Amino acid sequence: MSEDAAMIAGPPPGGTFPARLAWRWRHHHQIELWIVWWSMPVFYVIFSITYFVLARTMPPPPPHWNVAEIREWIALRHNGIDIGYILFYLTIGLPGWHIGLIATLLKRMSASPAYAYAYIGTMAAGTVPGALLNGFGYSLLALRPERDPAALAFLYEFANLTFVGTMGVFFVASFILVVAILLDRNNILPRWFGFACIWNLTTEFTVAPAWIFRHGPMTWTGGISFYWNMVVYGTWQIMYFVVFYKAINKIASNLPRPQASAESVPLNAFSPS
Amino acid sequence: MATRTHLTIILVLLVSVTVLSWYLGTGGGAHPTAPNLAISAAVLFIALFKVRLIMREFMDVGTAPAWVRRTSSAWLVLFFAALFVVHFTVTGN
Amino acid sequence: MTTAVTTANEASGVGTANFNDGDSPPLRAVDHGAMWVYIVGDLFIFGGWFVFYLVYRASEQTIFAESQAHLNQTFGLFNTIVLLVSSWLVAMCVNAARASRYNEAARYAWLTILCGAVFAATKLYEWRSRIAEGRSFTSNDFFMFYYFLTAIHLFHVLCGFIVLGVLLRNLQVSALRAQVVIENCAAYWHMVDLLWVVIFALVYLLR
Numbered sequence: 001m002s003e004d005a006a007m008i009a010g011p012p013p014g015g016t017f018p019a020r021l022a023w024r025w026r027h028h029h030q031i032e033l034w035i036v037w038w039s040m041p042v043f044y045v046i047f048s049i050t051y052f053v054l055a056r057t058m059p060p061p062p063p064h065w066n067v068a069e070i071r072e073w074i075a076l077r078h079n080g081i082d083i084g085y086i087l088f089y090l091t092i093g094l095p096g097w098h099i100g101l102i103a104t105l106l107k108r109m110s111a112s113p114a115y116a117y118a119y120i121g122t123m124a125a126g127t128v129p130g131a132l133l134n135g136f137g138y139s140l141l142a143l144r145p146e147r148d149p150a151a152l153a154f155l156y157e158f159a160n161l162t163f164v165g166t167m168g169v170f171f172v173a174s175f176i177l178v179v180a181i182l183l184d185r186n187n188i189l190p191r192w193f194g195f196a197c198i199w200n201l202t203t204e205f206t207v208a209p210a211w212i213f214r215h216g217p218m219t220w221t222g223g224i225s226f227y228w229n230m231v232v233y234g235t236w237q238i239m240y241f242v243v244f245y246k247a248i249n250k251i252a253s254n255l256p257r258p259q260a261s262a263e264s265v266p267l268n269a270f271s272p273s
Numbered sequence: 274m275a276t277r278t279h280l281t282i283i284l285v286l287l288v289s290v291t292v293l294s295w296y297l298g299t300g301g302g303a304h305p306t307a308p309n310l311a312i313s314a315a316v317l318f319i320a321l322f323k324v325r326l327i328m329r330e331f332m333d334v335g336t337a338p339a340w341v342r343r344t345s346s347a348w349l350v351l352f353f354a355a356l357f358v359v360h361f362t363v364t365g366n
Numbered sequence: 367m368t369t370a371v372t373t374a375n376e377a378s379g380v381g382t383a384n385f386n387d388g389d390s391p392p393l394r395a396v397d398h399g400a401m402w403v404y405i406v407g408d409l410f411i412f413g414g415w416f417v418f419y420l421v422y423r424a425s426e427q428t429i430f431a432e433s434q435a436h437l438n439q440t441f442g443l444f445n446t447i448v449l450l451v452s453s454w455l456v457a458m459c460v461n462a463a464r465a466s467r468y469n470e471a472a473r474y475a476w477l478t479i480l481c482g483a484v485f486a487a488t489k490l491y492e493w494r495s496r497i498a499e500g501r502s503f504t505s506n507d508f509f510m511f512y513y514f515l516t517a518i519h520l521f522h523v524l525c526g527f528i529v530l531g532v533l534l535r536n537l538q539v540s541a542l543r544a545q546v547v548i549e550n551c552a553a554y555w556h557m558v559d560l561l562w563v564v565i566f567a568l569v570y571l572l573r
Contacts, residue, residue, distance in 0.1 A: 195407075196403060199407050199411060202408075216422075218510065291563075291566075298573065306431040306435050308427065316571045320563055324560055327556055327563070330457075331559075337402065338402075348409045348410060359424065
């Protein structure tokens with residue numbers, strides 16, 4: 001059948017990105033792999049839209065503001081915060097999907113599968129302070145702006161500090177990647193990326209003084225602790241996407257294909273042996 | 274060529290300019306606090322010289338891949354240019 | 367053992383030149399890749415912090431100048447010389463390893479670690495002295511930068527101990543030996559020295 005022939009033939013060589021996408025949608029026998037992959041860019045786009053476009057809570061406002069200034073800032077963003085964070089809460093589970101995919105990659109490494117589970121654990125733990133609580137803080141602020149000033153100030157600091165200052169879990173997650181990649185003998189991910197993850201470790205350190213300072217470059221919106229950190233983190237995150245895409249593409253391209261239409265694809269074809 | 278003698282000469286050179294830099298910057302250990310354009314320039318130039326020496330002689334940047342040579346040279350140029358610009362214009366020295 | 371390493375060296379492009387007087391040919395280009403990615407990135411990251419330091423220094427010149435006078439520049443000088451010597455030691459180590467003199471290389475590696483330990487101990491003593499005088503992380507912007515830069519650098523030194531440990535293991539256990547790992551570990555330590563050279567100039571000496 002032409003369907004099976006196309007599947008067996010593989011993606012058109014030298015094709016454009018849309019052509020490859022179209023082939024995968026129509027013919028890849030493990031399309032679910034690519035569906036999981038797409039949860040990553042989709043999530044990050046929604047994340048960016050929520051924080052930068054709708055709620056506009058990024059870049060964060062300064063720590064030294066008084067209650068009146070906070071109220072005014074919230075009032076300007078009230079609807080954006082409501083809609084943005086509702087969208088965010090509905091999709092916050094998406095990282096679980098692609099972290100699972102990354103964990104299967106880590107399991108293929110020569111380092112113990114414990115690293116894969118550790119990565120899942122730390123990233124899951126990181127979602128709570130790094131995303132959820134930040135959303136809670138801002139959503140609560142927007143819900144009832146006439147709140148008691150002390151409570152308002154508390155929620156404001158809570159929302160900002162939970163996002164910026166709780167990077168310890170992501171520190172450990174990056175460290176897991178560093179060790180797993182540098183120990184790996186199966187060349188699943190390039191060695192230079194293992195070293196590049198160390199940059200992310202450094203950013204987690206430099207953000208810690210946000211708990212101490214309310215003025216200067218080391219506050220949660222400071223030049224060093226936020227802006228320069230974002231440059232480093234952003235560069236690393238882009239490398240992360242590219243490196244994982246290439247690794248998964250390499251594995252997906254080499255998956256065993258059925259030789260004839262009668263033969264079914266073995267269960268768990270993607271699982272590492 | 275990285276001979277042992279060569280490496281030792283480099284070390285002696287590095288330590289010498291370090292001591293010179295320390296002497297200039299601290300006024301011979303006197304800890305003066307007054308800003309001084311000439312001394313600041315000297316300290317920064319000596320730092321630049323030391324960094325380049327370490328890169329070329331100890332890290333073998335000269336025989337490294339082209340991209341390493343280019344990015345490390347780019348960093349050297351950009352970074353020290355930024356340092357000079359910031360220190361000598363923004364301070365108003 | 368030497369033959370196996372020589373073969374591996376030939377495979378990686380290092381020639382088997384006459385090593386009689388300590389000469390060693392440089393390693394072929396492609397071997398350094400991964401660690402250099404890290405080093406260049408780290409140089410840029412630190413570079414950003416140094417620029418921030420200078421910008422803040424520019425806006426608070428008096429405070430920075432007065433606070434700087436309270437630093438112990440002699441300790442700073444001593445620390446710089448210790449790290450320069452450690453860099454020389456690890457370069458000698460690599461030199462010996464290229465000539466397959468692995469026992470000698472291991473001795474140099476141990477001495478490098480010793481220098482690193484001296485640096486770390488001095489740094490901690492210095493901090494203790496400053497804190498005892500009442501000058502801590504939150505005293506003023508100068509000390510914020512001082513502690514931040516030296517602490518992040520010290521963190522790199524501590525990681526350097528792990529890296530030097532990998533280097534030592536590489537030198538001592540012939541089955542694990544790989545010249546590229548030896549060179550990469552040494553390059554990391556040179557980066558640590560290089561960063562300190564800049565910190566010394568900017569934080570301790572600049573006027």
